[in-house]
Amino acid sequence: MNFGQLIVITGPSGVGKGTLVRLLLERHPEWYLSVSATTRAPREGEVDGKDYYFFSKEQFEIMIQAEKFLEWAEYAGNYYGTPRTPVEEQLHQGNYVLLEIELLGARQIQQTFPHAVKIFILPPSMSELEDRLRKRAKDSEAVIERRLERAKEEIAASGEFDWQIVNDNLETALDEIESILVTTRNQKSENL
Template identity: 45%
Template sequence: MIEEKGILFVLSGPSGVGKGTVRKALFEKDTALQYSISMTTRQKRAGEQEAVDYFYRTKDEFKSMIEENQLLEYAEYVGNYYGTPRKYVEETLAKGNDVFLEIEVQGALQVKENFPEGVFVFLSPPSLEELKNRIVSRGTESDALVTNRLQAAKDEIQLMDAYDYVVVNDQVDKAVEKVQAIVKSEHCKRERVAKQYKKVLEVE
């Protein structure tokens, strides 16, 4: 049997598009995917576990990792750092497991710069009006914040060209089916299969 390295799949899109909902539904159907565990400098909360919920590090440790390019992406939010550790992703992929990362657009672009061999999927709303309805239905956003989020979404949709695939999240089940199809098709790509056979056949 040909040993195959895993693939990093990155799901991204505007705030309110339903990334978390699609990811959760996907993982209920596809147990082979490994969810990328993030790293943070915030304090561990009750019931949380190291290397399960997050990798917990001090701010000095995190900053050292930034300087040593040990993170595929990172951001600072409310005084704490959050990021994706390169080592965890690479070790998981080396074992032949696919890694799935759900992240905001700016983070995804950082990952693409640091790990261009990943597969990048843009989750798009069926329309800006529908995106507005989803954000408003949360009931947690002020009118000004809704306007800001919609403008940010317009800006992020224009970055769609940086992605390999686009999935419209009109219905969650259909979006999940499309993401599953992307995962399957990526494993059948000629470039990936040929690379593995060349190793076996010792072809340069």
């Protein structure tokens, strides 16, 4: 059986993870993006089941107890998690599965999927990260400040990941991610 490859992409809020993942999927539509679950309210334009699965805190806690998540964490006052079944189904079909998740979730994935490819996306600088968060105009000042404090902690942990990519130029960062995935696919094929 050809087992797929789990790819974990993480980094601070505002670093461009979502944009990079979207562009990767445009280049590789055969890859599967795991849709995360959350208890936060949908942002304008977000669609349940496409952008996130939106649950109440009570629903999410029941799913935690039933071990329905590969990983989960509380972040900025809300729960986030990766539903287990769709990811496992895609991996068993031999597909690449992308997880765009937070640091705590990535650490949990390391425990259950030690062979996952783990990529940390870094900002060019903290001031650039702050500019990106402000330009999104999606969060209050208090949330932006919390995200920036959290970003410092996350960046300090970037060495825990197999690869670190600075998202200074979108195309360059995208090419670097693709290069990493081609390299790991080739190494995996050689080890079979």
